[in-house]
Amino acid sequence: MTTSNPKSVEAIIWRDGRLLLLDQRILPEQEVYLTYDSAEGVAGAIKDMVVRGAPAIGISAAYGVVLAARACFAADGDQWKTTIADKIQVLADSRPTAVNLFWALDNMQKAINHLSDQNDPEAVLLVEAIRIHESDIAANRTMGEFGAEIIAQSNDAGRSVMTHCNTGALATGGVGTALGVIRTAFEKGYIDHVHADETRPWFQGSRLTAWELMREGIPVSLNVEGAAAHVMRTQDISWVIVGADRITANGDVANKIGTYNLAVLAMHHGVRFMVVAPTSTIDMSLACGEDIVIEERDPEEVVCYKGLRVAPEGVEVFNPVFDVTPADLIDVIVTEKGIVERPDAEKMRALMSKDRLH
Ligand SMILES: CSC[C@H]1O[C@H](OP(=O)(O)O)[C@H](O)[C@@H]1O
Numbered sequence: 001m002t003t004s005n006p007k008s009v010e011a012i013i014w015r016d017g018r019l020l021l022l023d024q025r026i027l028p029e030q031e032v033y034l035t036y037d038s039a040e041g042v043a044g045a046i047k048d049m050v051v052r053g054a055p056a057i058g059i060s061a062a063y064g065v066v067l068a069a070r071a072c073f074a075a076d077g078d079q080w081k082t083t084i085a086d087k088i089q090v091l092a093d094s095r096p097t098a099v100n101l102f103w104a105l106d107n108m109q110k111a112i113n114h115l116s117d118q119n120d121p122e123a124v125l126l127v128e129a130i131r132i133h134e135s136d137i138a139a140n141r142t143m144g145e146f147g148a149e150i151i152a153q154s155n156d157a158g159r160s161v162m163t164h165c166n167t168g169a170l171a172t173g174g175v176g177t178a179l180g181v182i183r184t185a186f187e188k189g190y191i192d193h194v195h196a197d198e199t200r201p202w203f204q205g206s207r208l209t210a211w212e213l214m215r216e217g218i219p220v221s222l223n224v225e226g227a228a229a230h231v232m233r234t235q236d237i238s239w240v241i242v243g244a245d246r247i248t249a250n251g252d253v254a255n256k257i258g259t260y261n262l263a264v265l266a267m268h269h270g271v272r273f274m275v276v277a278p279t280s281t282i283d284m285s286l287a288c289g290e291d292i293v294i295e296e297r298d299p300e301e302v303v304c305y306k307g308l309r310v311a312p313e314g315v316e317v318f319n320p321v322f323d324v325t326p327a328d329l330i331d332v333i334v335t336e337k338g339i340v341e342r343p344d345a346e347k348m349r350a351l352m353s354k355d356r357l358h
Pocket residue numbers: 052053054055164165166167168171172176177178204242243244245255256257321
């Protein structure tokens with residue numbers, strides 16, 4: 001498997017029949033790969049956010065199905081296609097919002113459906129998992145080019161951009177979605193600086209995005225979310241550029257909690273708003289954002305950080321970890337199949353009916 005970018009880190013590595021995942025819970029202090037040889041282990045890694053980020057979750061689950069097939073064929077022989085269903089369900093139950101998880105599992109199920117009961121399925125299913133992985137690497141590169149050119153064409157605007165959460169090599173199989181656009185735009189000289197939201201309560205921005213950008217010498221300044229409006233008003237921000245976990249048929253976008261805030265602030269400040277996501281993130285089965293299941297996680301993520309309590313014992317907590325940005329607050333959605341300006345249902349249908357542009 002080719003490395004998408006020698007400088008960028010690899011969150012997911014398939015090696016010697018096992019899955020290695022960079023433990024994102026302990027970055028940036030420690031760079032430790034955990035090794036998985038079961039679907040249940042991979043599901044636990046997704047649920048516990050050892051690996052996170054919509055595309056990375058899907059890729060990891062695809063390798064999880066390979067591990068499931070190995071176990072079921074060894075244990076159940078020609079019944080493996082029946083017994084693997086429970087393990088696929090464990091993977092499906094790991095997190096609810098990122099549609100890439102279900103898209104990847106659907107692709108693996110289609111591959112399973114074409115296989116015989118009699119033969120060992122592992123090698124063929126590994127080919128499909130690698131295809132899913134490498135298609136994401138390619139999609140990241142294509143979206144990076146598309147998004148960078150959009151920034152170049154808006155050269156009347158400022159030379160800084162803002163981003164939220166982490167959408168880089170740690171969230172994908174390649175160089176990233178929104179961060180892939182940012183990397184490409186920086187390499188081409190279209191932008192000079194990145195403002196990264198810290199992104200509570202999991203701190204994907206401060207722990208992961210700042211780390212990725214600093215490793216590559218891309219100028220970044222970190223801000224608390226509460227500073228976002230001040231940053232937009234006082235800094236030469238041209239674009240807010242974010243990823244997505246699920247995009248519905250009308251162009252509404254579910255993404256990390258706080259994204260909707262930025263979209264409203266961007267509209268108020270005349271800053272343009274770009275969503276970058278592969279088409280594996282688009283769910284045409286859902287009409288609009290209200291239909292998206294928003295994951296709520298453990299209250300401890302809000303009231304504690306690394307064992308340090310930051311709120312009174314017993315306080316009630318509401319911890320949704322995604323929100324929905326309405327399509328009418330989005331200037332452009334960038335995918336590997338092309339871009340959708342001022343997204344709406346008709347334009348999303350046109351995009352999804354296209355053959356691949358490149
Ligand atoms: C490349 S899209 C990554 C997407 O996933 C993140 O969520 P989480 O860290 O909880 O998996 C966030 O929504 C990012 O935009």
